[in-house]
Amino acid sequence: MPVYTVRRVLVAVPTLLLISLILFLLLDLAPGDPTAQLPLTIPPEVKENIRRSLGLGEPIHVRYLLWLKQFFVNEPLHLLSQLTGLDLGGDRHRVISWQTRSPVVDLVIERLPQTLWVVGLSYVAGIAIGLPVGIVSARHQYGWFDQVGTFVSMVGFSVPTFFSGVLLIVVFSVELGWFPSIYDTTHRVTGWDSLLFQLRQMAMPVAVLALYNAAQISRFMRASALDNLTLDYVRTARAKGLSERKVIFVHVLRNAVGPVVTVVALGVPGIFGGAIITEQIFKVNGLGQLLITSIQASDLPTVQTLTFVFAVLIVAFNLLADLLLGILDPRIRYG
């Protein structure tokens, strides 16, 4: 197992380097111009000057190597000197966003809390709803609960969040006035009242995303439990006279949860990716909104850094899912 882990981690390094190169080339080839959003009253010579000051005049391999250095050397050094209070970074250049002229990593750190609050909580809620619903649906296949569950998850799956989100706003903000339609990112939870406000402003975006996540997870759980319920060991357990509760929770669940763990683990990087559309609709302004506004503004350093961070997370959670499976199921431990 440790050898396997080390080997997997080592393979991840060239993989990530290759990913960063592909991302860089793709972004560079994509059409777009960081000065395109500027008003037409700004003359072309000035725009050209701006582009030069952003470093766009350099050839592509220089820009790529510079980004590598900034991301893998300067940023960790900066982080280290911030943590230890020593001056290790010195005057080194960090990855700077073209749009805000500020370090990209700081932007990401600033955006993390609201994304984790909203998207993370909706994921937790989705799991908390999805797992039991999936098990109960499988146990009573084609019963009324299964039918209702199937219907709701189909709705959750197929209704896009830009529709369900706006629908919730129109009903609960405009008509009823229960929840704010615009998320206040400066809000700090300091007591019960502010916690209540935080819950109110999170209610709608979390509900929209949780519906989608729960739909997905409950379907996986249901399918996986159904596969197990018809197997011989379940019949044996029942024949031994075990209670239904014991059969389901001890025997079936342990076996059925394996594939679901993989799905759940692979979904976690998606949390950090934010929910581009839902964040836009509720003005949560987290990582998803940062990504989309940077794309619109052709802010390449930000887009490059963000997408690469996502790639790192995806590779890491893939690895984690594999290791987790090994722990849950001794049969698939690797040499």
Place this chain on the structure above:
Amino acid sequence: MRIYTMRLAGLAMLAVGVLVVSAATAAERGRDGHVSIIYWQAPSILNPYLSGGTKDIEAASIVLEPLARFDASGNLTPWLAASVPTVTNGGVSADLRTVTWKLREGLRWSDGSPVTAADVAFTAEYCRDPAGGCSQLARFDDVTAVEALDDLTVRITFGVPKPYPYGPFVGATSPILQKAQFGDCKGARAPECTEANFGPVGTGPFRVTGFRPNDVISLEANPNYRDPAKPAFATVTFKGGGDAAAAGRAVLATGEFDYAWNLQLSPEVLKGMVAAGKGNVVSSFGTLVERLVVNLTDPSPKRGEARSTRAHPHPFLADRAVRKALSMAIDRKLLVEIGYGQAGRPACNVVPAPEMYASKANDDCLRQDIEGAKRLLDGAGWRPGPDGIRQKDGVRLSILYQTSTNAVRQDFQALIKQWWSDIGIETELRNIDASVFFGGDPGSPDTYQKFFADIEMYANNFEGADPESYLGAWRCGNEPRPASQWQGENMPRYCSEAYDRLLGEMAVTGEISERARLARRMNDLLVQDYVLIPLVHRGRVSAHARSLGGVRLNTWDSEIWNIADWHRVR
């Protein structure tokens, strides 16, 4: 009777006295608490010299102020300066090469230090640094020196006579920065000063307490603001993000916000929101005109390198009769109704405002004339072919009409295509993502500069109230071409001696009414030559809560230019 009158007068005086007292207690800084503003494009930075985006410039205008700015009717008004220098008051030299500004006395930055002419001179130095990539560099065109003569006096010297010297330090795009704060941030170091760029020290009614880029700005009343009774609000939240519909909803339907910027929404949607009764919609017209640009050169791919250059005139758009027919076939009133409602009016000029600059010679364009257009084409020898498309000498009137991707523009394309087909002209439509279309990448064939099409449509305006540099765009030689890396603003590739002569005349004319006459004349040349076909004069539509008073929408400067006067209506 007399006693009665006297009593009445006494009562009235008493009442006046009470009013005065209550007004005095009311006129206290920060008395009205909190105001919240939503811009659906979120500000990224608060330094207008590092960003040309309207959202950033307007957000910064709450904090940073220029020497003079334009009021809601487009008049130049002294702001940090004591007065606007002119030739008459001696502020502008007789040879039109120097202009001397005098700051108001007693101005302080929000950190309490005095504002001096050195700050003004530094601001010029900051923007003019060639390594800085300053977005407002064009404001300092022809400036050779900016010197602080004493603490309050600053002199700007131009290399050429500048009849309109109000480029530097006028309007929201060119405010004064604090030398103490930005002193170490010049040139290549400009982007490193994140703290200064996110929280500039200013002279405006508010100062920044928190800035989250592309999200939200928190501000509080500036304790050192020059008017002790202003601003009425103690704190401001300036939220960004989302879309225009959501911003409109937050002010007009749910009442969560007090002010929403630039609501480019379809007229019906806006009407539905206003019906909720929580807020008002305000609109104002500046100089933004949606227009068709006619390509006078041949965009055919078979021209190779010389495609869309003046080497080859356009096969049929070089004929003025065809261009005129294109314009006559358009029903501008319908376009306004469908696309802009309250936020637009039919346009016949490319210089639609200020009033003295707007020509009245072209108002007949308001009437759609399909029959007239047909007769005109018949007369010019363009006869309908077997497929109904007009042709002459083997040249068919078939147009490629491009614009940026945008719902209203695509509606316009569809309507105009229909009208042109009514007069026997075939149209192929194309839309291109705005970031590509407007993004001057010389490697892309789809930019509006390259103009590899027959007609293109977009909106343009000029900053401030003087159109000289805007009209300079159509100077012969300013057209994008391979030799200029496809940079340049003369999109129609227009070349007229008469026009260039008028431009030259304007460059040495200081008298405002004479400048206006020249501008009208140039506008008429462009429009009556049908190289530019104006469609809609577009206004700005914003919304504010009913309880928010003092809003005066300004399209000549920052929209929230008078936020110091905003107050709560009870």
